[in-house]
Amino acid sequence: MTTRVELKSGVVYFPGLLARVAQEHLRDEIYTAISEAQLFQSTMPRWGNPMSVKMLNLGTLGWVSDKSGYRYQKTHPVTNASWPPIFPSLLKIWDQLTNAYAPPEACLINYYSATAKMGLHQDRDEDDFNAPVVSLSLGDTALFRIGTSERAGPTQSIKLQSGDGLIFGGPARLDFHGIDRIYKDTSTLLKEGGRFNLTMRRVTKPNL
Numbered sequence: 001m002t003t004r005v006e007l008k009s010g011v012v013y014f015p016g017l018l019a020r021v022a023q024e025h026l027r028d029e030i031y032t033a034i035s036e037a038q039l040f041q042s043t044m045p046r047w048g049n050p051m052s053v054k055m056l057n058l059g060t061l062g063w064v065s066d067k068s069g070y071r072y073q074k075t076h077p078v079t080n081a082s083w084p085p086i087f088p089s090l091l092k093i094w095d096q097l098t099n100a101y102a103p104p105e106a107c108l109i110n111y112y113s114a115t116a117k118m119g120l121h122q123d124r125d126e127d128d129f130n131a132p133v134v135s136l137s138l139g140d141t142a143l144f145r146i147g148t149s150e151r152a153g154p155t156q157s158i159k160l161q162s163g164d165g166l167i168f169g170g171p172a173r174l175d176f177h178g179i180d181r182i183y184k185d186t187s188t189l190l191k192e193g194g195r196f197n198l199t200m201r202r203v204t205k206p207n208l
């Protein structure tokens with residue numbers, strides 16, 4: 001039984017989507033991918049200030065950011081290797097939650113230390129805004145904020161706990177959102193603490 005809560009039109013929240021064992025498996029797969037491919041530090045376009053969140057992508061395309069801007073690319077910005085494949089367990093979750101929309105091309109892994117945050121932003125570097133975005137949280141609880149498609153619009157906040165899932169689609173796909181804070185030591189899943197968030201995305205429009 002999966003609880004499904006529609007937070008607003010286009011945003012569906014699945015508290016406790018992943019049981020503890022499923023979280024442990026996913027965590028171990030993430031650790032393996034990181035040990036083979038390494039997290040990288042993104043920097044903000046233009047000024048090049050480092051972001052507090054560390055990243056890695058899985059899939060045929062990955063999201064990167066540096067002084068020249070945000071984009072999707074086929075290779076790791078530090079090692080120039082192809083990204084590791086998206087785990088089969090993740091593709092299964094995508095199919096379940098999106099009703100098997102064309103498979104995701106990118107899975108962005110964000111790692112938040114206890115002090116990391118992500119400012120309000122829109123995800124608009126994809127060519128396919130019809131595709132939903134699926135998000136999974138692992139580790140310490142985070143305070144997530146979502147607004148509207150206008151930066152100054154009203155926002156609502158929810159706490160995302162380890163194992164929670166979210167799907168964003170349709171009218172919410174261009175909503176501003178961010179992570180205001182991480183609640184330290186609220187989960188025992190990650191030995192070093194902090195939080196992983198995985199977002200699966202479609203980048204290009206699927207060929208019908």
Ligand code: MD3
Pocket residue numbers: 108110118123133135142144166168172173174175177178179197199
């Ligand atoms: C709403 N990540 O990687 S996931 C991001 O928890 C990002 O790491 C946050 O925002 C995190 O871009 C939030 C939830 C999320 C992801 C994508 C969205 C919400 C979204 C795309 C459109 C609207």
Ligand code: FE
Pocket residue numbers: 121122123177
């Ligand atoms: Fe985002």
